[in-house]
Amino acid sequence: MQSSTKITEPKNQWTARLLEFWRVFNKNRMGVIGLGMIGTLVIIAIFAPLIAPYDSSSTESAQIGDIYNPPSAAHLLGTDDAGQDILSNFIFGTRVSLIVGTFAAFISIIIGGTLGLIAGFNGGRTDNLIMRFTDIMLVIPDLPLIVVLVALTKPSLLNIIIVVGLLGWTTTARVVRSQTLAVKSRKFVLRARGIGAGNRHIISHHILPLVMPILVVQAVLVVSNAVLTESTLAFLGLGDPSALSWGQMLNYAFGRGAMSIGAWWALAVPGIGIVWVVLGLTLLGQGLEQVLNPRLETHHLTPGRPVVQNERDEFGSGKSADEKSGNILLDVQNLSVNYVADGRPPARAVENVSFTLKEGELMGLVGESGCGKTTLMLSLLRLLPSAGQIVNGKVFFKEKDLTALNEEELNIVRWSGISIIFQGAMNALNPVRTVGDQISEAIIRHLPDFPRDKRLDERVIELLDLVGIASDQKENFPHQYSGGMRQRAMIAMALACNPQVVIADEPTTALDVMIQAQILELLDDLRKKLGLAIIFVTHDLGVVAEICDKVLVMYGGVTAEYADVDTVYNEPRHPYTQELIKAFPDLTKPKKKLTSIPGYPPRLDALPAGCRFAPRCPAVFDRCHIEQPPLHKLGDMHFASCHLVEGSK
């Protein structure tokens, strides 16, 4: 089936990309200001003869009385030690600074970029050699060396350019090398090799495009450095006497008594010029860096957003009035969480989710990536990232509403009431502190009366023992533990303050099946021994079947089905639950074909109207696209949000 439309021309691709880059760059204030600053200077440099009131180095009407004249109508910026107009000299000086800066930087970038690329790509002995050499050149003080070299050769503009260029490549080499190394070890390079690409192809097609942005940012910084160095050299008396750069102007002014006469204009003006160039380039460099390598400007300690209560309760509470009253530890009612984004509608990550958790109960929270399960869990303890905001609902922990607490009060509940085992314990432990230390920290924080002597150590050992970690591991660092051990250490830490509820967020996802079995067994054991209530977040139905008492199935941020585990597996009523179960490999029927659900989960900032599962639902009908189904109650402990189950029991 041939379509008649041609595939987009690649030239359009490049212009499209450049336009896109320009659009993003424009939003960056720093970069734009920097660009403007440099732009003005470039224009001044180009049109210097037209702008300057006097010819360069003109001694037109210069008399003895003209030396160090303050700013006046004839000389807007005053005169210097030779009676020349400072404004004109300044304007022409722009040329010198920019030319030296650009050419010297050019040399440095070529050398540094090539060396860095070769070192990073080839690795091994070549890398070692080049890096050693670079390290030596970095350690040797650059300015004294430059001074020495220029002093020994003739101080001409060309010499200065060459020397500055030849010594300015070290940072560039390091930066390019580390970027090359990073790119080289990325999977797509391996993949390219896997299809038979040779070195040259890999460098030109894969490595260079990713090194270029870094190089561009470096180039800007190298130019600013070169300009600074040239000014410094000129000031120290090593400038080219025939080219009046700003540094040279300062050299003359300083050395010829501007200070004692009080001729501040002769000292200020050239300096301001240098600052203008360097600042402009620095801002431009920062701006480029932010655009090319965007980093989140927020972190975990950025203050969170206030809780809002919308009081919208149209969707019915998931609370079942005749649930066997036991000790209800956690009662979540109509919790809704949004992620706020600038200039765009918020992503409705969690909408009206309710559930309860009793002592000793193990609830499985199931759903695909992006369905909101982690967001839901983080919001219970208000650990959301700075863009997250609770916009509805309450979280009752032992009768206290957590959403109404302030940070201090919340800190008391955290860990000692409810603790979390995070997904992927790789980085959830501080790498520069021992594991034992991090566990005892929790104890000290929440149990201030706990004796700080060796009984504390014993308690830590006891906890480690509980999860099957030998006591001598207490003094080791996280990187000395294997993946499974780290996860178990996280569990030990989560239990340190005897919490009533533990949230386990996909604790076994990245682990081997044997280790997973160990950990599941451990959690189940602990639950029975300590009476813990556990919420187990996962996308693995098999795990849920093995150990959970009840299941909350989420899809696209809402509750799809909420029931006890037998019901979920034997009589699932929501089409999504039904499909999930069908998609899971069943070992009793090894040759059964896996059926899959076509399509992909919805994007939370572009949700469909109506039921969120409608685009993929095998049982969809018209109403599903228009109206979002409320949570229907199907029994004591069975809820499903689907139009099909309306009115049934």
Next chain:
Amino acid sequence: MGVELFPRPHNLKSFTTSRSALNRTRILLRKIAWALFTILFVIVLNFFIFRVLPGDPARAGIRDPRLKAEAIEMLRVRFGLDKPVINCFESLNPVKLGSCNVNPLDTQFFIYVRNLLQGELGISYHTNRPVAEVLGERLWNTILLIGAGQILSIFIGVVFGVFAAWKARTSIDRAAVISSLVAWSLPTFWLGIILLFWGSKFGLPLAGKATPGASTYPLLQQWGDIARHMFLPTLTYTIIFMAEYTLIMRSSLMDVLSEDYILTAKAKGLSTFQILKDHALKNAMLPLVTVIAINLGFTVGGAVQIESVFSWPGLGLAIFEAVARRDFPILQGAFLLLAISVIFANLLADLTYTYLDPRVQTE
């Protein structure tokens, strides 16, 4: 996650505890050896630059055009410039090295090295005093200036950087970033000039390290006098370099605060202050130490400029004066001393880093 391309042993315990001590010593020795090698490299570089580059030092150093040819020749012999540079280097044909009948120990290079080892750095063309003597006094002044400046700028930079990162995206942060960027863009010598200009209006000393005749003052007053002279140069140095450290500390701390273990700490109910103190700071300082080490070479450049502006009697000023007078032995000696000092300081910083980071032990 999952596939490990280069499998690592699962049970690391027995290997690392016994090896960690051994590894660390090995790493230390290796770093020291490398520092020594770098010093050797600098010595060789230093020597060759001055001999190989055009501009016969003799002629350049002895500028008086009235000197007759024999006088020039005598001076050349006096400064040992008539001997071959190294073996048959004069012929520029390294192949002939072996077949040369020159006593290698009688070449300029080996004489130079031998003298160095005896602490002999040559004789100044300008003052005829031994270079070592002239520079010896100055070395400590430079170290004093750079030392004070570095300590202040690191301290202030860390504090500002922590605040900026902590209050990311607020006006405090923005102010810190903008002012740091501006400070960083100032040419060191120019800032010195401006500060000098203002300082002179407040009666601060304009040049030098001490008021003439101050050596007769009682000790405390002497130090006070030096402090007054040191104020402006140190201020200049601090303003320039704390800007960079602020920016580095800020970005390093922001990286650390985005790590998962910070979220764990928050979930444990630790207060923000506690988290900063116990979890974030140490981790964020490590990259800063590296940057400080790398930066040492560049800070010396700043010292040269500051000393020139304030006439602070250090190695930097020596370079400045030697350039003006084409006094090459001084220039050569000052450069060598500066380079060696930086190499040492770099080694110290490197060793500190090795002690601080537990991960380094087991690598």
Next chain:
Amino acid sequence: MTSALLQVTDLQTRFHTPEGIVHAVNGISFHINEGETVAIVGESGCGKSVSMMSLLKLIPTPPGEISSGTAIYRGTDLLQKSEREMEDIRGKDIAMIFQDPMTSLNPVLTLGRQLTESMREHLGFTKEQAEERAVQMLEQVGIPDARRRINEYPHQFSGGMRQRVMIAMALSCAPSLLIADEPTTALDVTIQAQIVELVARIRESLHMAIIWITHDLGVVAGMADRVIVMYAGFIVEEADVNDLYDSPGHPYTLALLAALPRIDRRRDHHLKSIAGSPPNLLVAPHGCPFAPRCEFVIEKCRQENPPLIQIEKNHSSACWVDVKTGAPR
């Protein structure tokens, strides 16, 4: 009786690290026939990925080293070939896809560029020809609106779609052998099912042999012909898929099967797990590597590493003990 498409004999791969020599692959032998699907199962670090990458000589050498073995593919030994010759084979005759599609695609190049790389390199297609074929392939793997999407960037696709694109890339030159290294491990279970379905469909039409590497025995069940189980760099069991699940012949396989959470076995069963962890690969193997954790262990196991012994037709196991009876063989 077709002769094997690929016959590997006694492959050994080691890594030279500062802490010592890591014995990653310790002499494995197996074969795969045309059109066959063989699953290689085992935990991380057992050598399954390393051995496949050794076949395609994708192991960096240093620190890696293929210290012995032959891999005869269509009559020639892959391990003896030069880098240039391997570049010709990779992608064209033998293709490999990797685990995490996010990192396997260059974020700054369009899909079109990356899809057509292989075809232009190996088959000499022009850009237009390659792009046409790329669009066809994308349509075949179920990417809607392929003609427009071919100019998009990886981040504009979801994980499941990216993996489909990887598959399309791997198949673009119609290789006779596809090595899939944990292609579904990083994906959700529903997407996983989609990918497995897709691969099954494609291999029918291309008559392609597949080596499917995974640690998940559940996924394998529905789509492999034969299964090879690896542990600590050795092959410990090899069987037709049904035989493996019905009557596993090695204690490790038993343990793997027991550790699998299963929907049908509700909570009345305890999940069985075995204590301990895989052995330290820095130590040269001596005796059976599984001995420290094995419930059937006898003295001989610690002294001598059992070779792969045939226990039934098309079913071999490296164990001194008959796990059905518990008695030594």
